[in-house]
Amino acid sequence: MIEVRGLIKRYGDKVAVNDLSFDVEPGHVTGFLGPNGAGKTTTMRLILGLDYPDAGTVKVDGRQYAHLAYPMREVGALLDAKAVHGGRSAYNHLLCLAQTNNLPKRRVGEVLELVGLTEVARKRTKGFSLGMGQRLGIAATLLGDPAVLMFDEPVNGLDPEGILWIRNLMKTLAAEGRTVFVSSHLMSEMENTADHLIVIGRGSLLADCTMEEFIARSSGQTVRVRTPQPDVLAKAVSETAASTGAAATRAGGAATATANADDSLTVHGLTSDQVGDLAFEHGVRLHELTVVRASLEEAFMELTADSVEYRAGHGPGTEPGPDDKPVADGTASGQPAVEDSYRVEGRI
């Protein structure tokens, strides 16, 4: 359990983390998402006490990190796999960490075995590949059998086998009831791993919700309708929009129906329930009613579109837009950042 409350961190006059509050619960993999420069690493450093916040508190299992009796028994953190002395062997690297927390020596051999580095245990780590370094970093996090695990961009630069391995490991650790907090700037990495999402942009919280809520609440959700009477339904949709106004629609924008080339309709701004009811009321026969979900990547890009720190063609430091509000309070909207061709049906 990690509790972050009102966290603020400035570097000079740049605000890296801006009044951030969230909980990371045990038993789930919690994805920590945001574009590059959003403040993910800074937040993790603040949780671990590597940096000091300008305001706010962080508690891990109810205590400040620096006050944990045996930090490695409670938190395993991998911020940067390259943060090792290259002249030291893998075994000695883990040994010197284990010793600080009075962990038994045999754990070193065991975690090396677990991550598959036993054969290179006595080799100096400067010769390690990126993947081997990542495995060594993960071995270090497991030394103290901690209840809380934090990984910062753990799959960066890994081959597919390594990515799969880390994903499975994180799921296994969460299934054992541990708190798993993993950051990424790519939604696609989280899709198959995370149950819960915390999304930040420019140091501020944009979303704190389950994966399903995240997709459902994104304005990219549309309903695909196939009917022999498309004109009637399209008219009904626009009349609904006119009569009830924007307030009744899910995303706060006007409901619209657009005809597709294959004689189907795409309805924006209404749920499938609403479209079905509308068709029934107007006596329109339906042959298909499908919720077309935005892919997570799309929903994520849409959400963070206004908070991307560095973007081609724009100078850094564009002002945050009015849409920089948490999705969780149900008011966020914004124009879809990508075209429909990116949409993937029925994907959660």
Next chain:
Amino acid sequence: MAAMTQTEPALSALPPATGRAGFGGTLRSELTKIRSVRSTYWTLLVLLAVSVGIGAAITGGTAANWSHMAPQDRATFDPTQASVAGLFYLGQLVIVVLGAMTLTAEYSTGMIRTSLTAMPRRLVIYVSKILIFAVVALVVTFVAAFISFFVGQSLLASTHDTATLSQPNVLRAVVGSALYVTMCGLLAFAIGAILRHTAGTITTVIGLLFVIPILAHLLPQSWYQDLERWLPDAAGRSLSVTVGPQPPHLFSPWTQFTVFAVYTVVLLVIGGVLFRNRDA
């Protein structure tokens, strides 16, 4: 690599935790760190080699040249100082590198973030590093000092102008040179904690120990005489003299050493405060 795809943790249970992580574990950890990198051994080997080697070159050269030396040169020749001169002038440089790297290498590799995550009570790490480095440096500089002394005296045997440890000031000069060189290493450690950068630290320490004394010589004579006893390197020059009068304008050897020690401790405290309070 079948083991790599295994995800079921097959780890044995940890013994129940009692107490909290503190100095005991961190001291063991820092000892592991210093003994598990080759650069430590290379550095200490170089220290021994230059100390004994330069001392032997000076004493051996003097012995070979003894019959051609003027009587007053023979009278002022200091066999103890000559034998430990290698440790003094070059060993000092080597220990400065090791002292600086003890902390700055953790910053250059990024290891510091891993270390502070494992042990977030920063002053425990800071003090442990100082203690482990000081013990290693003391052992090696004492060994270097005594080997240099005995090798030097045996090479000077033909001159019949040799020192023994029981003669006045000789033991002080041998032990003092080891202590002085160790203190130089601690000074480098402190500057390293303040600057967190290896090259900057070594440059600064060499500036303090070698360049400032040279620049001070350029001052008007009377100014220099007032200033000299406050220079960091004066302790070394004062401690190592066994023949003839003490250098004028300096404190007595151990007082002079105390001046240097106070500088070092003040810088160690500043370094410790910064180490604890700065973002890592």
